[in-house]
Amino acid sequence: MSKIILNDVCKSWGKIEALNNINFECENGELLVLLGPSGCGKSTTLRLIAGLETLTSGTVEIGDRDVSNLPPVKRNISMVFQNYALFPHLNVGENILFGLKARKVPKNEQKKRLENAATLLGLADFIDRKPAQLSGGQRQRIALGRAIVAQVSVCLMDEPLSNLDAKLRQEMRQEIRSLQQRLKMTMIYVTHDQVEAMTIADKIILMKEGCIEQHGTPEDLYDRPATAFTGSFIGNPPMNILTPDDLILDGLPSFPTPLAGSTIRYLLGIRPENIEISGESGIEGLVVAIEYLGADTLIVCRSGEQLITLTVKGKTGVSVGDHLRLNWKPEHIHLFNGEDGRRIEGLAGGLIS
Amino acid sequence: MKLIFQPRYWNHINGWLLVLPAVFMISLFTHFPIGSNVFHSLFSMGTATRPEAFIGLENYKYLMDDDIFWKVLSNNLVYSLCTVPISIAIALCMALLINRNIRGRSLVRMAFFTPTVLPMIAVANIWLFFYTPEYGLFDQIFTVFGGDSHNWLGNPDSALYCLIVMVIWKESGFFMVFYLAALQQLSPELKEAGLVEGSGSWYYFRRVTFPLLMPTTLFVMVNAVVNSFKLVDHLVIMTKGGPDNASSLLLYYIYENAFSFWDTSYAATLTVILVLILAIITVIQFVVVEKRIHYQ
Numbered sequence: 001m002s003k004i005i006l007n008d009v010c011k012s013w014g015k016i017e018a019l020n021n022i023n024f025e026c027e028n029g030e031l032l033v034l035l036g037p038s039g040c041g042k043s044t045t046l047r048l049i050a051g052l053e054t055l056t057s058g059t060v061e062i063g064d065r066d067v068s069n070l071p072p073v074k075r076n077i078s079m080v081f082q083n084y085a086l087f088p089h090l091n092v093g094e095n096i097l098f099g100l101k102a103r104k105v106p107k108n109e110q111k112k113r114l115e116n117a118a119t120l121l122g123l124a125d126f127i128d129r130k131p132a133q134l135s136g137g138q139r140q141r142i143a144l145g146r147a148i149v150a151q152v153s154v155c156l157m158d159e160p161l162s163n164l165d166a167k168l169r170q171e172m173r174q175e176i177r178s179l180q181q182r183l184k185m186t187m188i189y190v191t192h193d194q195v196e197a198m199t200i201a202d203k204i205i206l207m208k209e210g211c212i213e214q215h216g217t218p219e220d221l222y223d224r225p226a227t228a229f230t231g232s233f234i235g236n237p238p239m240n241i242l243t244p245d246d247l248i249l250d251g252l253p254s255f256p257t258p259l260a261g262s263t264i265r266y267l268l269g270i271r272p273e274n275i276e277i278s279g280e281s282g283i284e285g286l287v288v289a290i291e292y293l294g295a296d297t298l299i300v301c302r303s304g305e306q307l308i309t310l311t312v313k314g315k316t317g318v319s320v321g322d323h324l325r326l327n328w329k330p331e332h333i334h335l336f337n338g339e340d341g342r343r344i345e346g347l348a349g350g351l352i353s
Numbered sequence: 354m355k356l357i358f359q360p361r362y363w364n365h366i367n368g369w370l371l372v373l374p375a376v377f378m379i380s381l382f383t384h385f386p387i388g389s390n391v392f393h394s395l396f397s398m399g400t401a402t403r404p405e406a407f408i409g410l411e412n413y414k415y416l417m418d419d420d421i422f423w424k425v426l427s428n429n430l431v432y433s434l435c436t437v438p439i440s441i442a443i444a445l446c447m448a449l450l451i452n453r454n455i456r457g458r459s460l461v462r463m464a465f466f467t468p469t470v471l472p473m474i475a476v477a478n479i480w481l482f483f484y485t486p487e488y489g490l491f492d493q494i495f496t497v498f499g500g501d502s503h504n505w506l507g508n509p510d511s512a513l514y515c516l517i518v519m520v521i522w523k524e525s526g527f528f529m530v531f532y533l534a535a536l537q538q539l540s541p542e543l544k545e546a547g548l549v550e551g552s553g554s555w556y557y558f559r560r561v562t563f564p565l566l567m568p569t570t571l572f573v574m575v576n577a578v579v580n581s582f583k584l585v586d587h588l589v590i591m592t593k594g595g596p597d598n599a600s601s602l603l604l605y606y607i608y609e610n611a612f613s614f615w616d617t618s619y620a621a622t623l624t625v626i627l628v629l630i631l632a633i634i635t636v637i638q639f640v641v642v643e644k645r646i647h648y649q
């Protein structure tokens with residue numbers, strides 16, 4: 001089996017601490033996405049699993065085997081690199097078969113696997129071409145081909161789509177997902193694009209500054225963000241994180257909160273798609289910007305010092321300079337601790353008024 | 354009728370004007386001397402009593418029968434065939450060695466490169482000392498291990514090889530720099546892909562590094578071959594081509610003819626042969642190797 005487990009993994013370069021106590025498990029056949037802003041340690045995590053970097057402390061297990069001190073070859077993995085790592089002087093076939101030849105897999109077996117992968121990826125007509133003669137998407141497929149012919153059950157991908165244009169990116173991510181499911185691969189997929197992560201993942205690990213912010217299904221991350229950072233990272237446009245000042249508290253009808261009576265500083269999280277424009281009651285907002293996106297429209301309002309973004313379906317009659325009243329239902333409110341950004345559970349009980 | 358220049362003509366004229374200075378300089382210092390050299394090789398040497406006269410291919414006929422010419426030519430072939438591949442191989446090995454993250458890398462790199470920055474005259478003098486019978490470095494080492502003293506440079510059997518060793522020592526560091534630059538251009542991602550795919554270092558070198566270094570190898574090879582014909586400074590210091598022309602090279606023989614024997618027309622004849630040899634070798638290298646090179 002090919003379950004991947006990281007135990008207390010730390011990695012630092014001299015004084016630079018890239019990863020701090022990373023623990024997670026990736027189940028057999030699961031597609032796990034490592035998501036996070038640039039520099040948060042996604043690639044480092046992946047490279048530690050691949051064995052391209054050495055651990056500072058902790059262990060990595062793949063398929064019930066401690067591989068912490070094994071070289072990449074012995075870890076039974078395949079990897080797709082950001083720039084594809086294709087050998088420019090070798091043709092498509094030789095690029096795909098590079099690893100099999102290195103491992104001296106019999107010739108007829110090589111041929112069989114190459115044909116298989118080439119048809120699967122629609123590369124059959126390009127076997128004799130050099131990478132430079134192919135488009136970005138086709139090059140990406142060569143890199144995938146390499147991972148497929150290796151016939152190992154663990155595949156690691158580091159921002160595999162970041163060099164493609166938007167449309168191709170969407171196609172390729174569906175392709176990668178269906179390949180992963182068909183071949184029952186255990187896949188760890190690194191990206192900084194939350195849309196990519198949400199659409200492709202079984203589970204997402206959101207990282208920030210070398211630590212795990214949240215590990216869960218895409219629905220978990222969207223519905224119950226564990227921190228204000230998760231809330232503002234997942235979703236497009238991002239969640240509004242508001243400091244509850246008088247303007248906001250006065251505008252809202254009272255809502256149940258576990259904070260009643262306590263003096264904790266807290267933050268209010270509300271998703272743009274959950275905000276409604278209401279008639280009389282609600283928070284007062286001055287429209288400062290409007291972005292028409294086709295299916296919906298994005299409206300940015302100012303309330304006191306704070307900006308609130310909301311989306312409405314289709315086109316609106318609202319224009320910049322209008323005064324709106326904004327409202328949302330209590331069940332859509334997320335509460336976060338103002339000190340550490342952690343989610344405050346249990347929107348029930350007392351009331352804030 | 355008025356001449357109307359269309360833009361495309363202007364383009365051509367512009368282009369020619371731009372390259373004109375370069376064309377002029379190259380013609381003046383390269384093409385014209387070659388032509389004049391060929392021209393001179395067809396004349397006899399003028400002396401005080403006899404003016405120079407057109408003698409056609411007489412000089413070339415003499416050259417065919419000149420034993421020393423054949424001797425220096427074969428010397429030069431041995432010299433090239435030894436120095437070129439060996440110095441390239443050593444350069445590549447050194448470059449691979451210091452392209453890794455090892456401690457004291459810059460020190461090693463400097464050590465490898467030092468022979469290159471020394472002038473040939475200085476190098477020749479240093480090695481002259483190394484080869485000195487009895488007192489020289491090599492003899493001292495040999496006698497410690499109970500060997501006999503050798504007259505390295507005085508022996509016709511060893512003189513040429515002594516020069517070859519020295520030149521390899523001098524040239525390798527220079528070629529290493531080119532290989533090092535090329536190696537640093539290779540993406541580390543390729544190496545990592547190789548590691549994940551399970552290629553050992555030899556397999557990776559054979560299938561990836563070496564082929565991707567081919568453009569550099571061609572460049573270095575052309576330079577090495579040309580150098581092996583045109584660098585003869587050390588002969589002046591170390592052996593003067595001796596003993597009995599055992600270590601003489603083509604260009605040194607030309608130099609002797611022109612400036613020791615003052616037979617400039619025979620020197621011109623030899624020069625024509627040298628230029629021909631170099632041209633042929635260069636063309637062959639480009640045509641043969643070019644086909645097997647992948648340029649990024």
Ligand SMILES: Nc1ncnc2c1ncn2[C@@H]1O[C@H](COP(=O)(O)OP(=O)(O)O)[C@@H](O)[C@H]1O
Pocket residue numbers: 013016017018036037038039040041042043044045
């Ligand atoms: N080889 C290295 N030497 C020093 N610091 C590094 C090295 N590789 C990565 N880092 C640092 O580790 C942190 C995480 O990097 P990385 O894992 O590449 O982030 P990303 O999430 O963008 O992939 C960054 O701050 C980066 O500067």
Ligand SMILES: [Mg+2]
Pocket residue numbers: 042043044
């Ligand atoms: Mg990265």
